[in-house]
């Protein structure tokens with residue numbers, strides 16, 4: 173979702189080094205939006221050094237220069253570094269949850285964009301080996317898995333590359349990911365992987381780059397290689413080796429970046445809105461991700477209101493402002509149709525003053541992209557004072573509205589920069605459908621097979637949106 177950058181120099185550079193290049197790349201990726209940032213540098217003879225901070229990039233830059241920062245004297249001339257800007261999906265935006273994450277032995281550092289769907293299973297498996305997590309993220313399991321994969325290989329007397337460890341780990345992962353890893357025991361190398369998340373390789377003169385898009389390295393090179401689904405790439409300072417997850421070599425598609433730097437900051441689009449429109453299939457798919465089990469049953473474990481309380485709900489009020497209120501109207505259709513519970517949609521600024529009838533069996537659903545919409549927040553506080561249970565549908569992890577609500581259902585649309593809402597709106601609609609189906613499942617107003625059928629249809633929607641987007645030339649012509 174957010175920003176990823178990596179660089180390996182063939183020779184220790186003079187002047188700027190790998191950390192400078194990564195920080196510059198993160199600055200270029202700022203346009204994507206983020207809530208925290210971090211960098212890991214691999215220093216020959218000194219292992220890995222990680223610095224990360226919640227908040228703005230300036231906080232990271234200060235920390236890098238600070239007493240414990242990676243910019244200590246031994247870092248000058250560093251050849252290998254990775255950096256990340258995070259948009260939290262699992263775990264609040266804190267220093268600890270910021271990336272990179274380290275393996276238990278501290279010898280591998282990982283950054284990740286996306287969602288690891290089966291992280292709870294992997295986390296439980298790691299616990300049986302005595303490895304516990306220090307963060308609340310889904311990402312941390314990948315760092316530990318790489319650590320144990322390398323350790324197991326060593327114990328078996330097998331010497332494997334970081335790329336091979338990455339392939340073995342990727343075969344076990346479900347979900348969407350761009351991953352970059354550096355290891356203290358594999359100097360001058362970055363191993364990276366992608367599935368349903370973007371990753372490009374930059375080919376420089378005496379240096380190789382990785383980025384979640386070309387903006388990450390556009391100051392340094394315009395020669396790039398695009399990776400396909402389910403591929404692993406290993407770069408050193410001189411070149412890249414690309415394989416599938418099983419080790420068969422493949423060749424990436426080479427291309428030359430012809431955008432100027434300003435266009436690159438919008439991912440090559442004319443406007444953020446164009447870019448975000450194109451991100452809609454992904455936003456819907458990510459909002460649906462990991463919320464349905466194999467039998468089509470919804471698992472919204474993150475809603476921490478008890479099932480008994482939700483079964484007793486006999487009235488729902490959606491409070492929201494602007495676009496989110498339109499998503500609320502869709503929620504009304506879905507919930508009334510599937511659950512036979514009356515739903516009111518109320519503009520948040522009216523809610524407080526109208527003196528609505530709210531009781532312990534009322535569920536107030538607050539929808540807000542940012543989680544900071546002041547009128548919606550005031551409505552949430554008012555509803556709770558009146559004894560209602562409040563559930564937030566929100567796109568920004570750890571923001572005020574979900575924090576002050578009884579439960580949150582996060583949309584995973586990624587940051588939305590344009591004022592006119594596109595992908596965030598679609599993901600709010602998707603979350604509203606999930607909520608409606610979940611209530612129907614709990615209240616028994618729909619049979620399991622009926623719910624599973626709607627869920628199947630929801631999963632088909634990202635491809636359908638993509639088809640519409642693919643036909644935009646025709647739409648333009650007709651318009």
Ligand code: GLU
Pocket residue numbers: 173174175257258259260261262263269284285286287288309310311
């Ligand atoms: N799921 C990961 C997290 O919450 C990565 C989020 C991102 O794409 O930035 O930390």
